[in-house]
Amino acid sequence: MAIRKACVIGAGVMGSGIAAQIANAGIPVLLLDIVPKEGNDRSAIARGAIDKLLKADPAPLMSRAAARLITPGNTEDDLDQLGDVDWIVEAVIERLDIKQALYQKLEGKRQQGSILSSNTSTIPLSTLMQGLPESIQADFCITHFFNPPRYMRLLEIVGGPKTRPEVLRDIADFGDRMLGKCIVRAKDTPGFVGNRIGVFWMQAAVTAALDLGLTIEEADAIMGRPIGAPKTGLFALLDLVGLDLMPHVDKSMAGLLQPDDPYMKIRRDWPLLQKMIADGYTGRKGKGGFYRLNTAGGGKVKESIDLKTGAYAPSDRARLDSADAAKGGLKVLVTHKDKGGQYAWKVLSGLLAYAASLVPEIADDVVAIDQGMKSGYNWKRGPFEMIDQMGAAWFAEKLTAENLPVPAFLETAARAGGFYKVEGGQIHHLKPDGSYTPLLRPTGVLLLSDIKLGSKPIMRNGSASLWDIGDGVACLEFHSKMNALDPDSLALVKQAVDHVAKKMRALVIHNEGENFSVGANIGLALFAANIAMWPMIDDMIATGQSAYKAVKFAPFPVVGAPSGMALGGGCEILLHCAAIQAHAETYMGLVEVGVGLIPGWGGCKEMLLRWQPGARDPKGPMPPVAQAFEAISLAKIAKSAHEAKELRFLRADDAVTMNRDRLLYDAKQKALKLLEAGYQPPAPQELRLPGPTGRVALNLAVEGFALQGKALPHDVTVSDALAEVLSGGKTDFTETVTEDQISKLEKKAFMSLLRTGPTLARMEHMLTTGKPLRN
Incomplete structure (x- = not known):
């Protein structure tokens, strides 16, 4: 079933955020909530939620126009509007009785065969479906979004034994193509994939910091970039999420897991956390959390809490040799002798072994789990990729040497040589039976990282490379720090245009970095200016103008395919492209x-x-x-590709791709279509x-x-x-x-x-x- 209209029931932060992302995809959506006890506006809760969406920062909506696709309503007057709705998302309070009563109420109102899903993360699907008619069970699944729904890529989909296969197929396809999500097919187990491992990580990292006597700055210095987690680190992340959420998540997990689960062994009461919550220190939404901003006396002093005494003091940057040594890889980090290295090992040894013990319990393969943690928790590497970076055999041997349990699947990986390997230019992943199977991308997904596994660049220098992506189309990739543009970048732009003109058919400008390009390398320009090398700067400007002019008037189509920041010179090269296929999360602007x-x-x-x-x-x-x-x-700066059209950084006919994994494929297809149409330069x-x-x-x-x-x-x-x-x-x-x-x-x-x-x-x-x- 094609999803042409949706409805979200529950206008809280998650529900309204899900509605916003559906609207971002250009799909009309009803947003319903209960009738308030006071006031004449019976749909005031949903209407107020839409107003909040328009004011929130970061913005849940990709443009103000998207808000017009959200229609407010309530669950008493507006259920008759469900007759033409293809997908209903329930995002109400996490209470079984309320959810089941709502499902019963929807029967007879929703159209036959429409998909009904819950955004729950704490109630198993089997429990939700107990005692409900088969007509509901056949159309029901769990669609677990991560907050905020616009920016977090993970969408976990869980089906039940009676869920129609078409339901899971259609939701996965819609979530992938239209909502831009990384789809993980999880099993009906506690916490699914992301939270099962993510909650263990947070609990393990907190308890290890307490046991080893680390300050929160020292813990964050290790549990951030050194292990490939977000730079905030652990305690700053907890402040962001909200400290008052932690006891609820812990209680939910403990209530669902078996007594012998490793999570049950690391959880403990933490009086300091209970006191902080009671005193209103619930994180950024409260008076502060593990960190706070002290404004007494008119100043602004960042303070952190002492995990032993509960007293606040001015925050000081942690100085750990292990954090710097982590540039050499995880193995260097976890074997470092200082307390940061000991901390990293204590957390990762338990965490990664735990992940290995959960296949195939929570998901069928390591790929789903790695994708879940990367797209749900913004980790640079998933747990199995972390193990492979250290070496599966080495990791298993170190666990054994310290009398720590070694899961059977990890032993299998240690014998086989790792959880992943590359054969014939293609990634293969290990199955629990010891065999490897190819990692198959969905139709319409083309990744430059995959192309690199089986080929060499056509040409390359320190800042850019040119790749053959098939069908006579080349891809120009920037790969300097933050993809800043320098003379090498500009030289390869010109060389790429010359090469394609002679030997190929079209060019796509794209990379898989966090940002497309932050613009010119101003450090280089400043250095040259400080020593009065004016001819060098003059030449760099002339070279850039010449290279970009060559892009604009090339005798073949040049398609820009940006994602992330495209600022300054990065925006300028896109302005010269024949067409742009932009990722929805493209932030363009001329910021010079x-x-x-x-x-x-x-x-x-x-x-x-x-x-x-x-x-x-x-x-x-x-x-x-x-x-x-x-x-x-x-x-x-346009804060989305849709806003970029309003500011005319993008043309009206430039296209937008919601899922970044599909961006290069879509850009290539756009180039081929321009060729088919008889492309002529302007x-x-x-x-x-x-x-x-x-x-x-x-x-x-x-x-x-x-x-x-x-x-x-x-x-x-x-x-x-x-x-x-x-x-x-x-x-x-x-x-x-x-x-x-x-x-x-x-x-x-x-x-x-x-x-x-x-x-x-x-x-x-x-x-x-x-x-x-x-x-």
């Missing part, structure tokens, strides 16, 4: 003014061209100029720009902001340089300006600003602190 510069690689020119068709006043050139000026001078355009009169008008607006204190002195200087470029220099609307002429103005303004002290100060401050300097 933050470091006292303007876009120098064609960003000003392309934004002028993007706004020409949408000029509000066709009689004059100012509206397009003003629109481009506003976007660049305010360093606007012709250079000429613009009519206002010249000095337009520059004056733009500057008047900036000066007004300066008088109000909203723009500082160097903001005025940078804005004036930008106004000079966007207004076309010494021209007027009776003349035309070419693209190359605007590029020359860009380069001149860029070089002029780079010679100013305030710009250099902004650049240095950004590199040092990661934050813009206001000067």
